[in-house]
Amino acid sequence: MRAKWLCLMGLAGAAAGCGQGNLVFNVDVLSFLSGADTMHYDLPGGVGPVDSSVSRFFALPGGFGKSTINNVSITGAATLYNATGGGNVLFDVFFAKTQAGLFTGTPYVTASSGPVSGVDTVPLLPPTTVSPGDTVFKADSIWVGVRARITTNPPLTPHMTGQLRLMQLNVRIVLNDKIF
């Protein structure tokens, strides 16, 4: 039924506005990840890298698979709240057409916390990436995945504990004029 909704929305945009203009979708992906926007970690020292990830499936407006995508801009931001221990955390965001292929390629946005130790709060602000003509989004559905890649410092104790909280994940998709 979501597909119906999105298809109708696409029709409205296409019928009302498709001359030579673009169809632009600003998607607040974070809002769809409620409950999965925070990744907790508790790892002994001297291990890693260890991955913690979440993923979600999205239906895109009908016709995305047949449209020409001008470009896709992705803006992400996260905050690392480290409680104990030390190490570093790599924050990655992936998009893929299938769940199996989600964490296999190069992340769309990535940022490293650098060395952290003890109680520390580190903002992770990867630069906005722009992917012209991205074929991953040339589909009727898509998977989004967020990964925290953690490497801890020895000794074994204390454990490195804390959480990585996603603060922003916006995707701006610019289509050519004809979604249908």
Added chain:
Amino acid sequence: MRTSVIGIGLVTLTVGWAAQAAGQGLVFDARRLGMGGLALGRSSNVVRYNAAYRAMPARAGEYGQPKVTIPIPLGLIQFLHDHPHISNDPAFNPDSAGFNPILVLNTLLNLPIYYEVKQAPTPTNDVVFDIGQNALRANLGLSAALVPEDQLGIGGSSRPLDPGIGIKGVRVSLMGWLHDEVGLQLGDNLLGFLRDSQPATPNTPYTVIGDGILEGGVAPSIGYAGRIAGDSTTGFYVGAAVHYYLGIAFARTNGTGGFVTGNPIFGAPVKPTVSAVTDYSKAGNAFGHGVGGDVGVAWVSGPVELGVGVNDIGATLTWTDTREDTLRYDTTSNAIRTNPGPNHFTTKTKLPVSYIANIAYAVGKTTLGADVLNNGRGATIHVGGEQRLGLFALRGGVARDQRKRVEFGWGGGLRLGAIGLDLGFWTHTNSISNERGITMATSLSIY
């Protein structure tokens, strides 16, 4: 599903913008288009809507009364040149990546009969959607101005046939009649979402409100038309007719259709919502009955001619064998259900009163004219004229359609004996655009 959604959208938009087309009329005569849609002489609207004109003779030596007018469809050549393989043209194939709904709509609204000199430009601004799990907002930019605020409708009454016999101005006939109307209006929520860029809210209906009626039948009629004062150069004519309407069948519906957002908007299913009440009386049921009449007066004095005609006065039909059905979308079975309602009850329908007022002035080689016509869904106004220069004629005119948009016409003609070639240019706003296009009409007339 995708095709059906597109289809519904196209039909909705087509009906909406067809109102403009109906207001301007589908005219095949380049001479008339060149005068802004004005019809001069004893043809077309004045005879249809003014009962007195039945008795008025054509002006002696009046120019421009062809026996036959044949449109020259240069637009078809243009269209077939642009789309040589229409059946395989991706722009007209909903399953193709190149499908262009705007082109399809514009083709439907501007049938490619005449040559399109200037295409009405379609909006070129970006359309932006902001989407979150519980948020949706559309910004159509300049295109939002195309979203209709008022009710859009097409329809009116017509008399496709009227065979009869007449003696000394009295005429007895059996008139066939039809009345059809379709009206659509965006609900406040949908209008605000599309036109004013208001954010969508959860659990909210976004609907289109529609109504329509279709009825038809025959009407035994008796009428009189004659000159009651003066002579053929200066005279006063009156006409009247009484019709006993026998309705063969009718259907009338009022309803809303659309969808209800989920809660959250993108986290719960969107539910269709449809509800409509339909009254109808099928052919074979008892006839509808009603009485109505036409009146008209016309005055001619030398070069000046004036007329006023009103049709279907008091034409209310009573249907004694009506049935009412209720249509609604059943969210349990996800299907549209029809619930039979009361049967064999009496209801009434009313034909729209239509009227025309016209004036013409013909002196020497100049003919000027104007008319106001309301066929039940708003008035259209035409003002135009023709100046003859030897074999040539120059024409111009202006019109205001049912949506109060002003259009312009201009053109010319060449007449060689019994053959005339006419060229007319005509602005139009039938396209999905807020700017005018210009079409060029060509026709051949045989006198």
